[in-house]
Amino acid sequence: MAQIQQEDKINLNAKKFVMWIFIFTSFMLFAAFTSGFIVYSGGSGHGLSVILPSSFRYSTLVLIASSVTLFFASRAAKRLEFEKQQMLLWITIGLGISFLLLQVYGWYILAYKMQIYLVDPNATRSFVYVMTFAHLLHVIGGLIWLISALKGSINRIPQVKNLYRMEMTSIFWHFLDIIWIYLYVFLLLNQ
Template identity: 35%
Template sequence: MEHNIESRDRIVQPLSMHPKKFALWLFIISVVMIFAAMTSAYIVRRGEGNWLDFSLPDIFWVNTIIIFLSSISMHIAYRAAKKDNLNTLRVAMVITTVLGAAFLIGQYLSWDQLKAQSVIFSDPGTPAGSFVYVFTGLHGFHLVTGLVFLVIVLIAAFRYKVHSRNMVQIEMCATYWHFLDGLWIYLFLFLLMNH
């Protein structure tokens, strides 16, 4: 009898995850795989020659600072939600959304800087430029989905649906936003080191 009680006390509960969080992590893994494949293709293609060297747009530096600041404001929003500080939550979410939109505008302007160097997407003589357009465009697309997610959570925050007892939405939003920030920093460093 004692042995059975001890056995039951030692049973470890299985780890569980909210189904939506699990789906988000699967999506993040698939995005990581896409960008890993693309950066590998970049390295292979560069090794084949016929590679145009050009300067990365200066605005990439500004964008990196902007997206880093947006990650900080997202973390502030998350911590505010945990503490039921709803005013700080809303302000930080608005700041994150504005910074995310500023990043997208910066990415658009970076394409103008590339065009000013005669680096265009469809030129077969400049595959390096095509890669930069694809990297920034695909990241920008995912950032748009992140902005939509931010707006959804921001609306929920104004409706008092985000607080310490209802954290799933903001946890998922923060995870995705931090992932997008980290992905951009990875891409920027990759391009700096392999340019």
């Protein structure tokens, strides 16, 4: 039996590794968008010349805060404080949803207040929408992970699995955080 348990453990590690590789693929996607941006603006001479709406700044702060709460949720899970873990996960999900809303509000400001639309002869502006949209899709995926971790904790699944879900969720969510900071800084530098 000991050997089987070990095989299962190896298998969980392999699955965690799957998440890491997925992060690489997803990073490549955003790297492609940003290098596409550079190639385009270098080739066409178009710059972004847009002051990004302030809601993107607030959404960044919200996302960083959600990473912090998720970190404490993981820590609570490791210390077997499930009530606390669940509460922190609820907060993280709430922050994640507020991030979503802030991004959409940012689009609203861009489109209705600043008259900068998705369709623009200056495609660098279209890039802003495409990048934030692609990131938003990832955030929705991250929210699904968060919900599955929360559900697992509420249903009192075995601690090994609970920790496994927490860890998978954390890897992905922190990655989303980092990739957003990367995109935001990239856009700020080009604005």
